Amino acid sequence: MDEKGFAFTPLTYLLIIPVLVIAISYGNIIDEASLIGSLIIGGDVTYSSATTLFSAMEKGANDAGRNSAYNATRAVIDDTGFFTSGTSKNYIRDKVIDQLNNHTVKTALEVEKQTGRQVYINNISINSYVDKPFNSGNVNITQSDPFGFYINIKGGIPIKIVQQDQVYELKTPDMSTYVSIEGLEDPYIWIYSKYRTSNVIYKYEYATIIDGEYDFYFDVSEDSDQNRLHHLWECLNGTDNPSTITPRPNYFPDPDGLSFFDRLEGKHTSNEPDEVKMSTFIIGDPLMEDHGGRATSIVDHEYITGIPAYYQLKFGNDELRDPLGSVIYFSKNYAEFFKFQNNYLSKI
Secondary structure (H helix, E strand, C coil): CCCCCCCCCHHHHHHHHHHHHHHHHCHHHHHHHHHHHHHHHHHHHHHHHHHHHHHHHHHHHHHHHHHHHHHHHHHHHHHHCCCCCCCHHHHHHHHHHHHHHHHHHHHHHHHHHHHCCEEEECCEECCCCCCCCCCCCCEEEEEEECCEEEEEECCCCEEEEEECCEEEEEECCCEEEEEECCCCECHHHHHHCCCCCCCECCECCCCEEECCEEECCCCCCEECCCCEEHHHHHHHHCCCCCCCCCCCCCEEEEEEEECHHHHHCCCCCCCCCHHHCEECECCCCCCCCCCCCCCECCEHHHHHHCCECCEEEEECCEECECCCCCECEECHHHHHHCCCCHHHEEEC
16 A cells, blocks of 8 residues: 555556566656655555554563463462452453553554654554553453463454555454463462462473373383382473472363462362363472371362372382372372372272
């Protein structure tokens, strides 16, 4: 689109090339050739301005999503305590909108400075950081797996770029960017273990779904020299966790677990879709006194709520222990969920 409202397709550019070549050969139409060239350049700058804004919106949403998720975890751990039910997504969304506005306005102001064009976003003329083109009706959060969520910017937001009373108008497409939550601290573990345990969300790498059922392969790889089940030990120890202070167990998909947003809200049960839930393990038995010394399932939400253990794990005649030396206990439900072979299970 040029300054007079003409649209140039790739084919049009090709058709214009021979016109320019001919124009150079005939002095009396050099002025016309210069005019055509300036139209192309003007249209290209305007188009580039629009694509720059699209790119800024996508990148701004991703950066804002990660930063807002981190701030939500710190708000729970360091400041306000758990969010009330249903508010954690709104908190993150509102933080995303604030940062998205700032990032996009910064880009729009730079476009205006570099090109001399006036930018309008969502029918708002961008003149300073006071301008807020996005609102809660433009942005939402969705989730389809336990280890991240999507920031979605609704399509159809009008963008207008103006120069010398010539207008280039378009509407944004739907935009969606994935925000990983891996590497963020889990406030659910920190608070409910009474500030004794810190855990960081990292994915257990061996989990698969076969015919709609999870398989974790916890007992398919023995480490007889250490009296361990290798994959289970990796999950309990957090092998890929960068922390060298204390073991931090990995997280695994779990239809009976909790979503990231449930954890921000301190829930023990979830109404979220099964595919977005996860669990981890509590090691070292930090609430032993609270449980009266009773053997308790080490799956996080069961441990926190004090679900009694049904099995302990054994390797031959020896008890299997976690990286902090505590006996490994499971409820009947989770011993079956993890598909442990019977020879590793000892009923309590």
